[in-house]
Amino acid sequence: VAGDEESGRMDVLLAHPVERWQVVLQRAAAMLLAIALPVLVLFVALVVASGPADFEEIGAENLAAASVHLGLLGLFFGALALAVGAATGSRGLAWGAVALVGILTYIANTLGPSIDAISWSQSLSPFYYYSGGRPLVNGFQPDDAAVLAAAALVLVAVAVLGFQRRDVAV
DSSP: OHHHHHHTHHHHHHTSSOOHHHHHHHHHHHHHHHHHHHHHHHHHHHHHHHTTTTOGGGOHHHHHHHHHHHHHHHHHHHHHHHHHHHHHOOHHHHHHHHHHHHHHHHHHHHHTTTOGGGGGGGGGOHHHHHHTTOHHHHOOOHHHHHHHHHHHHHHHHHHHHHHHHSOOOO
16 A cells, blocks of 8 residues: 555545545455465475475475464564555555564564563564464464464554545545
8 A cells, every 4th residue: 555655556546436445455355365375385385395305294284284374474464564554655664664563573472482571572473373383283273373363354454444544645
């Protein structure tokens, strides 16, 4: 959304009879497809490579679970970028917010178990819900996946509300 706005393409789009919420939801749907295709390719590549790479004991189900969890992690960060971009109109701010949240939550997930003062922060990290249940070993983790999916949905709702309320000068 922010990229289209900064490039001037949003003016042309919003000049047509289209609702702002539709624009954001269509961008979110496009993002979902843009994440699902590489995740599917990754899964197929892992299954194909599992024989020669000698990790057949992992199993296709666990490879699928790890791939889905990775896709949900990507969806979370994509929805965060969408929310910040839709609310501010700044692509740079959206990228910066994703980078900052990514770094901080990665640190929280990695160092949280080792440092008592920040151990509480691990549960706030999307990386915890991506890998905390060890989907490659234990298979699909529905609770962790639900947290990532729900967080992404909340962020898409924030994007819709942010874009609806902002003056885009069109």
